[in-house]
Amino acid sequence: MKPIAHEITNDCRPVGEILNQIGGKWTVLIINVLSGGSMRFSEIKREIGGISQKVLTATLRDLEMDGFLTRTVTPSIPPHVSYELTDLGRDLQKPLHVLGAWAVNNRPKVLEARGRYFAAHPEAMPKRKPRIASALRVAAE
Amino acid sequence: MKPIAHEITNDCRPVGEILNQIGGKWTVLIINVLSGGSMRFSEIKREIGGISQKVLTATLRDLEMDGFLTRTVTPSIPPHVSYELTDLGRDLQKPLHVLGAWAVNNRPKVLEARGRYFAAHPEAMPKRKPRIASALRVAAE
DNA sequence: CAGAATCCAACTGGATACTG
DNA sequence: CAGTATCCAGTTGGATTCTG
Numbered sequence: 001m002k003p004i005a006h007e008i009t010n011d012c013r014p015v016g017e018i019l020n021q022i023g024g025k026w027t028v029l030i031i032n033v034l035s036g037g038s039m040r041f042s043e044i045k046r047e048i049g050g051i052s053q054k055v056l057t058a059t060l061r062d063l064e065m066d067g068f069l070t071r072t073v074t075p076s077i078p079p080h081v082s083y084e085l086t087d088l089g090r091d092l093q094k095p096l097h098v099l100g101a102w103a104v105n106n107r108p109k110v111l112e113a114r115g116r117y118f119a120a121h122p123e124a125m126p127k128r129k130p131r132i133a134s135a136l137r138v139a140a141e
Numbered sequence: 142m143k144p145i146a147h148e149i150t151n152d153c154r155p156v157g158e159i160l161n162q163i164g165g166k167w168t169v170l171i172i173n174v175l176s177g178g179s180m181r182f183s184e185i186k187r188e189i190g191g192i193s194q195k196v197l198t199a200t201l202r203d204l205e206m207d208g209f210l211t212r213t214v215t216p217s218i219p220p221h222v223s224y225e226l227t228d229l230g231r232d233l234q235k236p237l238h239v240l241g242a243w244a245v246n247n248r249p250k251v252l253e254a255r256g257r258y259f260a261a262h263p264e265a266m267p268k269r270k271p272r273i274a275s276a277l278r279v280a281a282e
Numbered sequence: 283c284a285g286a287a288t289c290c291a292a293c294t295g296g297a298t299a300c301t302g
Numbered sequence: 303c304a305g306t307a308t309c310c311a312g313t314t315g316g317a318t319t320c321t322g
Binding site (some may be wrong): 023024026051054055058077078079101 | 313315316317322
Binding site (some may be wrong): 040041042054057073076077078079080081089 | 283285286287298
């Protein structure tokens with residue numbers, strides 16, 4: 001009988017690594033818009049919408065480093081750079097879809113749980129951002 | 142024929158939400174140490190090791206809010222507080238294990254990809270922290 | 283077009299001290 | 303024991319400006 005809990009704990013390190021990589025704000029979204037095939041930088045940016053150029057560049061480079069996608073430069077004027085998922089990147093979509101399916105199916109339960117929590121702890125309410133509140137208080141004085 | 146890519150993109154929002162919740166540095170680890178059953182605050186802290194008390198408290202409260210675990214207080218001196226996974230929390234382990242298995246199986250490929258990347262881009266090397274380097278440069282002048 | 287560089291606000295997590 | 307309250311360093315991500 002092996003200490004299962006301990007084993008799982010050890011197995012968690014690579015999970016943590018992966019989560020750090022795909023845990024970025026836009027990573028999963030990028031991988032999914034690329035599931036349709038090769039895309040140019042500006043296409044990705046437009047498709048996602050709301051992401052800054054700097055962050056998109058950084059995220060794409062991280063994904064390239066880890067071998068999840070390839071970056072292909074066609075030296076022309078203007079330059080043409082396209083990104084495409086690798087086999088590894090496409091394979092990553094499988095566990096991601098499992099997680100996604102779970103999220104879609106269980107989101108109601110999570111939202112319900114939050115409702116119960118706030119009903120039981122009214123003081124914890126919707127993430128108070130006292131920055132504005134205090135500014136208002138100052139203005140009110 | 143429905144636009145699959147677009148559908149997936151939409152389905153990504155809940156995935157993003159879930160990732161924001163479990164994307165914390167210790168969340169997955171906490172869920173896994175709790176898989177063995179109910180545990181006290183200090184037990185979890187000791188089992189994980191390296192987590193600060195503040196962050197553990199915050200992470201546990203988040204997980205409680207989302208209904209992944211319960212917090213049970215036994216008013217005594219000293220106080221006794223135990224945490225236990227809910228059905229929802231235990232169910233979350235399934236997709237997490239899928240992701241974990243993928244991570245374990247594919248980590249070699251990711252590490253290999255990084256090796257290739259650094260071989261091709263020597264200047265990108267292991268996250269340079271130029272703060273010290275520039276300080277040294279100044280000191281050297 | 284596809285970035286690189288810079289500046290900056292916001293958030294995360296750690297260290298420490300104090301409390302019921 | 304199980305927190306709460308501060309303070310603080312490091313990181314993330316956005317806005318803007320400049321370039322091959």
